[in-house]
Structures are given as C-alpha cells and as structure tokens.
Amino acid sequence: MDVRRCASFLCRLRGLTFRRRLRRGEGLLLIGGRESRVEAAIHMLFVFFPIATVWLDGDGRVVDARLARPFRPLYIPRAPARDVLEGPPELLERVAMGERLRFLKAPSGSVTRVSGRKPPYSAKVGGHRPPQSVESSHSQPKSGVTDSLRA
Secondary structure, eight states: OEEEEEOSHHHHHHTTTTOSOOOTTEEEEEOOSSOBTTTTOBOOTTOOSOEEEEEEOTTSBEEEEEEEOTTOSOBOOSSOBSEEEEEOGGGGGTOOTTOBEEEEEOGGGOOBOOOSSSOTTOSOSTTEEEEEEEEEOOSSOOTTOOSBOOO
C-alpha cells in the first residue's frame, strides 16, 4: 500500500475531501501532534466513498479501526491516538488491534525500514510527503493475509 504522509494542519483538515475515489493501493497517513481522542477525530464531510480508518498511537500500534462512511460528521477513536491511516475498506481485513504498523520510505525505488517515533522523513516540507509503503509487525498474520501491507 502506498501511503502519502500528511503532517500540516491544512493537509490533515482536507484529508480526502472532494476526492471521488482512492487509487488502487493508495492511503493517507494523517500525522498528529499528540495522543488524544479529540485531536485524532476525523470527519467524512464531502468524502464521497467509504474508507478504512485506522487510529495509531505514538508507537504506531493500532488502537481502533473501523469503516468510515461518506458524509458522516464525526468519527472519534475509542482510545487516544496520535495518527490516522485512511485507506481502502479492505485495509480493515489486514490490521488487528494492538498490531504495530511500520512505514517504509521509498525514494527513487529503494525502501528503507523505518522504526521509532522520529523517522528520517519527519522534517516538515509543506505538509505533503512522498508516498511510503506500510507493513505490519503483527506476529500472527490473519488467515490468508501476509505480514506485509505493501500492495
């Protein structure tokens, strides 16, 4: 799955609004400032398609995941979260509560494993980041699902 990193306030606010669909294997990672239920809440106003919403704590562990439907005003995670991964509905079948997701930087074809809270691509550059790949570190993959979320 290719994930675009979204760190600025305006990028997070816009999210997927006014988009008609996601491209195959596309996702959006909304980077928050701190763990909070309120600050990690999302809206689906002017989002025209359902999406998988996966809330992550500061260590990248899944604290909540659910299907967000178009034009719903508010989705709040069940537990404090820092980041939100938005992607195609099938993403919900590939993640589990407590699972740690890692994001791999893929500049010019190479893939670098990223670990820890301060990955090398954390510097702000206009709020948009190049696509990244995401993989799961869940020790037991769900049946029929590989440990990697890369498409």
